[in-house]
Amino acid sequence: MVLSLGEVPLANSFLCYEELRKPEMRVPLAIYFCADCALVQLLDVVEPQVLFSNYIYRTGTNQTIAQHNAALADSVIRELGLSAADLVIEIASNDGSLLQCFAQRGVRTLGVEPASNIAQIARTAGIDTIVDFFGPRSAPDIARQYGLASVVIANNVLAHVDATADFLEACKTILRPDGRLVIEVPYLVEMLDRLEYDTIYHEHLCYFAVQPLLRLFAKAGLALERIDRVPIHGGSLRLWARHADASGHSQAVLRMAQEECAAGLADVAAYCDFARRVAEHRDQLSGLLHRLKDQGSSIVGYGAPAKGNTLLCYCGIGNDVLAYIVDRSPLKVGLYTPGMHIPVVPVERLLQDQPDYVLILAWNFAEEIMKALSSFRDRGGHFILPIPEPRSI
Numbered sequence: 041m042v043l044s045l046g047e048v049p050l051a052n053s054f055l056c057y058e059e060l061r062k063p064e065m066r067v068p069l070a071i072y073f074c075a076d077c078a079l080v081q082l083l084d085v086v087e088p089q090v091l092f093s094n095y096i097y098r099t100g101t102n103q104t105i106a107q108h109n110a111a112l113a114d115s116v117i118r119e120l121g122l123s124a125a126d127l128v129i130e131i132a133s134n135d136g137s138l139l140q141c142f143a144q145r146g147v148r149t150l151g152v153e154p155a156s157n158i159a160q161i162a163r164t165a166g167i168d169t170i171v172d173f174f175g176p177r178s179a180p181d182i183a184r185q186y187g188l189a190s191v192v193i194a195n196n197v198l199a200h201v202d203a204t205a206d207f208l209e210a211c212k213t214i215l216r217p218d219g220r221l222v223i224e225v226p227y228l229v230e231m232l233d234r235l236e237y238d239t240i241y242h243e244h245l246c247y248f249a250v251q252p253l254l255r256l257f258a259k260a261g262l263a264l265e266r267i268d269r270v271p272i273h274g275g276s277l278r279l280w281a282r283h284a285d286a287s288g289h290s291q292a293v294l295r296m297a298q299e300e301c302a303a304g305l306a307d308v309a310a311y312c313d314f315a316r317r318v319a320e321h322r323d324q325l326s327g328l329l330h331r332l333k334d335q336g337s338s339i340v341g342y343g344a345p346a347k348g349n350t351l352l353c354y355c356g357i358g359n360d361v362l363a364y365i366v367d368r369s370p371l372k373v374g375l376y377t378p379g380m381h382i383p384v385v386p387v388e389r390l391l392q393d394q395p396d397y398v399l400i401l402a403w404n405f406a407e408e409i410m411k412a413l414s415s416f417r418d419r420g421g422h423f424i425l426p427i428p429e430p431r432s433i
Contacts, residue, residue: 042073042080042308042311042314042315043070043237043240045069045237045240045350045353046069046354047067047068048349048353049066049067049378050065050067050086050378051242051349051378054344054372054376054378055378067084069084069240069350071240078251078252078305079246079248080228080246082242082245084242085245088201089173091242091243104404104405109137110141112138112278113138113142113145117142117147120190126148127148127149127191128142128148128189128190128191128192129186129189129191130149130150130192131152131174131194132152132174132200133152133153133169134158135162136161140165140166140167149167150169150182151167151168151169151170152172152178152182153169153170154171154174156171170182174210175203175210178210179210188216188219189214189215191221191222192220193222194211194222194223195224196225196226198223198248199226199247200244202245204246205256205259205260208221208259208260211260212260212262220281221281222280222281223281224277224278224279225277225279226247226275227269227276227277228247230274230275230276231275234274234428235317235318235428235429236274236275236427237314237321237354238347238351238426239350241346241350248277249297249305250296250297250300251300251305253277257281257284257289261284262282262284263281263283263285263288264290265282265293266279266293267279267292267293273404321429321430322355324430325351328432329357332397333360337397338363338393338395338396339396339397340366340395340397340398341362341364341365341400342390342400343365343367344365344369344377344402348365348377349378349379351426352377352401353378359381362382363395364385364389365383365384365385366384366390367385372384373386391413394421395421396421397424397432399426400426403426
């Protein structure tokens, strides 16, 4: 174990008012480093049915993601030469916002999403969606019923599955022999360099670097032919994989793994240093916010993402510091954050109240948020960005 963030509630287990006095489910949140394969992971695994069967995170609620999805669809269609005869299957397709980009460009689509409430949103938007947990059990049925996919996409889901190689092998089961598997995962190097420890929560079981990914993909009979670094979600990897052959992983991918080893990612010391910096960050952020409160400043939060609840719980930031948090998702407004019980209200409340400071918990969308709140800034308001170091803008 290299870092413990304590026993905390599940990051997306928002509460209604009647639940505030009831005990919350709390689970140890700690990351471990494997000296054998260099994978960074959680050992305390929560059943996926508890985490995902009824979900309140939607991918299609902000402009940054929309632009990312459109660019990804254009790139995949262009580089792989897709047409109306091709099928794109997305695993953990959420509200179907990415698949809509393919459908709008004339490509057949199919989503697989375990959360029935979110899948219904996709279906209403015209995206054919299977409500199920994807894996070795469901993959053969999907292949028989819908045929093999030219492209299988799995963005921000690989970290959510416990049996990683089995999941990848299931992706291979529904992929044409000449098809491509495209996966995006948050990059461990970015988490370490930018101190993005709030991305650690129970849904994220693994924190990927290239070296362990080589072993996992090879075990599933897949070869990584290319890896792109993309800025989304604080810095991610876009993995392009195919059915493995004698050539194996590409030389460019192997060089990335070698560079990681040279930078110390295969040494536990890098993660012990990360833990030390995390503890220092908690003191800095908590100290800044309490100083501002002592000076009489009013502070609210912007965004109620899962990562925000890791930050709030670990740093002990409650409603004595943040009067409320605003969010654009109607699925979260009217609820309270897990653990710290801060009310989530519409964005309009912030503009009406004009607090002195806004702590941007959804810091990965900070540029979009600050642009949308230009009138707040023009009236003298300030923003606080918590990552990689607390700072006021």
